[in-house]
Amino acid sequence: MGAIINDLLYRPEWFIPTESVFEIIAMLITLIISLYSYKVYKLSSNKRYHYLAVGFFGVAAGFFFKTLSNSVLLYPGLFLGLDKTIPFFKISYFYTISLILYAFLVLSGYVVIACLAANVRNRRTILSLMFIALLAAFLIREARSFTFFYFFAFVLLVVYIIPYMYENYKKQKNNSSFLVYLGFLLLTLSSLIFIGRSAYGIYYWAGSYILGQSVGLLGYLVLLINLVLVLRK
């Protein structure tokens, strides 16, 4: 694997197949939430649920590209043949572009949800946040670092989304609003673990990466539990 592509994520190689399963689960969860949000929009004509659907769809699409980048590392043989058949195709470019798209789409999804939470309607502000998402995505290749990606995700969650979800929980005082708050809180914790991992250079401790991924997955699972409980009522 290493001879063909240098992994940009500094993670234990043996964990990549498990991580891919995590990513597929997260992709399906965010896609289901996106589809249900869209259904709510179609029935209620509440545009905010249209944007929520777009936000979660962005995150789901991001996970699709992350899975694609992992599959390049797991099954390079599948992609090597494309070098010869498709002009200008390089497996390393495919891997890097997939990772950049992953970062940009996930952050864009968070930006949309953050703007909904903070009721940001100013187009310039939204566009600025999108450009920061784009910058964070490109820094993955330019600086060979995911730190800014995790940091921006953390900022969006802590500054915009978490306070709103907490206020909503205080207002609603029911299990479903608590679960949504908890889900986003776990996603924030996951970003914090990854920031700590890269900021303190503890790449050598494989457990930090696995912990960050597991907490992130748990966050999405909590959001799924909420949806299942809502639909079962």
Place this chain on the structure above:
Amino acid sequence: MSERRDKLKVIYDMLNSIQDKGGKIKPTHLLYKSNLSHSKMQIYLKELISRDMVQEDFDSKQNRVYIITKNGIKFIGDYRKIREFTDSFGF
């Protein structure tokens, strides 16, 4: 909130009122329970009948009554789920 959302809430309140009365209600009771003007209630009732959520009938004393249908009961369930979902995110 959008106009359509308010409309959904009105429809839910009307259907819920019928269900609370055992699935059958007199127009005067529905008018009181749904908190609408007579003309508005007639508009909504027409729509509910056209969507097969409510049926118009007459009781043994030949008084007009409105009966909730399976579609109406399904709408109540769907609306509660949507409401729970929207409350959980708060948007």
